[in-house]
Amino acid sequence: MRLEPVASRTMARTLGLPALALAGTVVVASLLAMLAGANPFATLGLILKGAAGSKFALLETLNRATPLIFTGLAVAVAFRAKLWNIGAEAQLYAGALVTVLIGTKLGLSGPVAIPIMGVGAVIAGALMLLVPVILKVRLGVDEVVTTLLFNFIMLLFISMLLEGPLKDPMGMGWPKSEALDRDMRLPRIVEGLRLHWGFALGLIAAVLVWILQSRTTLGFEIRAVGLNPNAARFAGIPIRAVLLKTALLSGGLAALAGYSEVAGLKGNLTLDLSPGFGYTGIIVAMLALLHPLGVVVSAIFVAGVFVGTDSMSRAAEVPTYIADMALATALLFMVLAILLTNFRIVRG
């Protein structure tokens, strides 16, 4: 059996295969639920209800989608230039760390801190990715390895800070930082609804990245460098500069995920701030075929699966691990669906 590229994507493949992938996910999730002793036919309803069945559920999904939009955009931007940024997790934590530092250590007070924290976070995330990319363009060090390893370094570093200088004295011994003042938090978009401005910022970022990619000279340069660096260099495109700019952009976007989680939702920094948003961002970007607006859709979809299965597992009294397994299944099916949209299987 071999894979062969299809000459042109048909509508049936483009729409049918993702639908099949969703159906497959539902079947597997139901089987898992059945193994755990729940009624498989009830579970689908519970997933949908949990993800979008009520105003609360829907807002919960959008809240969960917010960091994924940022990390998804970060990955989409970098991958376009064939810059393999696997370190969105580290950049996210760098953003979160600087948000907390500015918010709690500089003696700022009131809403004026909100934009300052945001800018600080972006700079931190950008610098976080700049280091591996400088190593790449100067010394040829593989960024897949360095950005991946930075995730662990960053997590251990945060752990050290939370056990030491940043530890909340009122935190009953938990490794967590002091919380931001209430008036330093990102406000809710609509008063009374649990959805903060981080989500709106994510949408704006997606549109801006889309404009950057399709309308600006930098976007053109990024694509050219990603598709054929030799031809790009010959045509006078400064490859190193383009890669460094891409790194700043990608790192900054990932850091906004940390900023929006701290300033919009959690208020403080803990070691479980991100349940792998940085890594899931890779999947989000791939599902969106690296298209910035597609990232928004796929981030909401992935968040929906998270939130829906989570809620289902509680309602049907099955272990919450089923949520993780269902999501993993969804991602595998989706990746397969994307593959089969562009390739067909040939015998022989």
Next chain:
Amino acid sequence: MPSLAPPGVALKLTGITKRFGRLTANDSISFALHEGEVLALLGENGAGKTTLMNILFGHYTADEGKVEVYGEDLPPGAPGAALKAGVGMVHQHFTLAENMTVLENVLLGTVPLWRPTLDRTAGRARLERLSREFGLAVHLDAKIKALSVGERQRVEILKALYRDARILILDEPTAVLTPQEAQALFETLKTAVGKGLSVIFISHKLHEVMAISKRVVVLRHGKLVGEVATTDTNERQLAEMMVGAEVALPKAPAAAPGEAYLELRDVSLPPEGRRVGLSGVTLELRSRQITGIAGVSGNGQAMLADLVGGLAVPASGEIRLYGKPVTAWSPRAALDAGVGRIPEDRHAVGSIADLSLTENAVLESYKTAPQSRSGLMDWAEARRRAEAIIARYDVRCPGPETRIRLLSGGNMQKLILGRVMEAGPRIILANQPVRGLDIGALTYVQERLIEARGEGAAILLISEDLDEILALSDVVHVMSEGRLSPGFARGTKTQGELGALMAGQGFDDAA
């Protein structure tokens, strides 16, 4: 001896039609290949030769028509079927694994994946026999990367023969060969045909077609426009069939050169990987003059081109532009200084395959108005520029939004030429500008270069084809092992004298 029975038909194409959008790449093409003959398939770039072969090999599915091999229908769209039926193809760009040996490359893909070991002994014996029978001498344990282009081609042919090919298709087989290697290939083909093989020889080099083929099939714009016995035709008639009008190679009239636009003074560069460096190269490119660099490829021409194109910076010595020494040198600096560059490799360096014609057309000029203003692209303007190039330089394509990957080599080259010329260059680097092009595109490119010279440009022409150098150049330099001979004015050296220099003889006292 008159043949008692007509030779059998090895391969038969009937009414093959293939459309890509508005473009009909193959329009109802029918012909037959007889057993034991060499059939030449002749046509310009974009005439539909490659599409036809892709259909035969199941890479594309024809919209209409069918393929028969030895009387059996070939199922459409099944790449394995042609191989199994005994059709072997030697591509223009070889498909060999560089870091494996000749033997491994031939065995690759002939052994099922689940077999844990490789039976090298039986394979070796068979391959040695084939190599002897067909006069294809090649060392079976040599790594591919150590082989010359001619040897690699022999491996490709052996690969096909090893898989019991009875029909051999060669796509532009001589484009990459030296004349001696081409001669050896012809001998091999004659042996093969003598043993009952049938050969389709795809080419646009007329004298080769005349020398090797028994019959000729000519394609133009996707249609079959002629089928003649080689003995009943001549080069001129074939050329006319190919391009549809009488053609003549351009002759460049002598010109009065102007001032020196670009000078290299005693420039040296260390070798880089397998590329020969430069030692003490001195060169002057004058306005209204074509300076030709003759030489066997791989003698430093690539480095010289990089130097003029902005990709390389001299390790010692100096570049002077318009009389002033150059301080910062890069592709961008070269472009800004009015150097237009036609690179040697139009696929990997001159264009980006997955970008559209529009995007490729502005690849060097996207940063300037009107293509972009303060960092924002004006794609409508870029598209207009691409459309202008397509119209002015006769680029045949479905439209400006087509990915350039889908264009034939000649049309790709015309787009690159257009991109260079539209920028109004004062200095033009033309590195192998017509390699692999058919007569129509070749003449076209050469005429544009001569025209640019008339408008005052200083042109550096690098080519392995001595005839081309002699036809176009006002001044000829010879390159050998990284050294550059002094310039010889048109007609002051014979072909033989230049040939001796190309071989590196008498270099030190050539001045």
